[in-house]
Amino acid sequence: SQKIEQNSEALNIQEGKTATLTCNYTNYSPAYLQWYRQDPGRGPVFLLLIRENEKEKRKERLKVTFDTTLKQSLFHITASQPADSATYLCALDMWYSSASKIIFGSGTRLSIRP
């Protein structure tokens, strides 16, 4: 079965540096891969979606890459700020199953220290 691994439970970096979060998956490459942000006590909020035929997607200080050969997506936050501290989830669609749904990784907790 498809598995998602966000290989860091927690990541601590200095303000101003670039934060890089990793999402690896097994088996089938998804048609879409999404990244969400979740703050404590709140529901996830959508950030970016990247399709299988896209190598890179950007939105302001955020950048997502998608490598179907490595079965990996990288999520970058440049010029990080303390306000970027949150848990970040990756999610991918299960197009190969009969059900229309996506599955989520367990998340990486990012802390930006001033």
Place this chain on the structure above:
Amino acid sequence: NAGVTQTPKFRVLKTGQSMTLLCAQDMNHEYMYWYRQDPGMGLRLIHYSVGEGTTAKGEVPDGYNVSRLKKQNFLLGLESAAPSQTSVYFCASSSELATDTQYFGPGTRLTVL
């Protein structure tokens, strides 16, 4: 536009009690989902609906039932609560495609004693 709302926000149940969680969305979305989130396990899909009057099982459906009588509402029921159902429950909705952006509610924290 309230987006996705969930009631209640918190609830404590005793083992064997029943309850219903309500999810409402005002975005006219076709797809709606119920997830549970446990430490270290991420979001797991319980049940979902691809339109009014339809429901389907997700990854962890046992012990839960759902109904989608109106397009804007998706109800999650626990008939006989168990301590293993202690979790944070999130409802989400998406528009045309199940793989489209999902909009989440604020969550319900449920404790079963």
